[in-house]
Amino acid sequence: MIDTATASATATTPQAATTTASGHSWPASTPLYDLAHARTGDKGNHSNISLIAYRGEDYELLVRHVTPERVAAHFAHRRPRAVHRYLLPRLGAMNFVLEDVLDGGVNDSLDLDLHGKSLSFHLLAMPLIASPA
Numbered sequence: 001m002i003d004t005a006t007a008s009a010t011a012t013t014p015q016a017a018t019t020t021a022s023g024h025s026w027p028a029s030t031p032l033y034d035l036a037h038a039r040t041g042d043k044g045n046h047s048n049i050s051l052i053a054y055r056g057e058d059y060e061l062l063v064r065h066v067t068p069e070r071v072a073a074h075f076a077h078r079r080p081r082a083v084h085r086y087l088l089p090r091l092g093a094m095n096f097v098l099e100d101v102l103d104g105g106v107n108d109s110l111d112l113d114l115h116g117k118s119l120s121f122h123l124l125a126m127p128l129i130a131s132p133a
Helices: 056-065 068-074 119-124
Strands: 017-019 025-027 036-043 046-053 083-088 093-098
Touching: 017 056, 036 119, 046 056, 046 119, 056 093, 068 083, 068 093, 068 119
Parallel strands: none
Antiparallel strands: 017 025, 036 046, 046 093, 083 093
16 A cells, blocks of 8 residues: 655644554553664665554554654654655555655765664654544
8 A cells, every 4th residue: 555645744733642453552652662663775865764563453553643744744854855655554564765865865975874774763763642533
C-alpha cells in the first residue's frame, strides 16, 4: 500500500494516551523506540527510513500517528522537500522517503554522517502523540 502524501509541517494536539486494537495503552509522550526499530539508507540526496513495529498489534497505532506530516515536522531542521510514506502491513513496517535531506548526498556533503544513518535514531526519538479524533 502506498501513501505518498507530500507532507508539510503541521502541529497536532497531544492527548494523554492512545490505545492499540488489543487494548494496550501508550502514553502520548512514549518515544517511538519503545514501539519500533528503524533502519536508514540513502539514495543520492534522499534518505529512506524504515520503521518496523516490534509487535504486530502496535502497527496500526504507528500508521495512525507516524504520518508524513509529523515526520516532516520532526525533520524540519533538515528542510525535506517532501516526505513520502509507503506502508508495508504484512511486515508491520512503513518506509519514509525524505527528499533532499542529505546536503547533496555522499559525494557533495561535508556532513560527518554522509549516508544519514543517524536519521533513524532521530525518528525513533519522536514521541507518539495521539491525533485528535
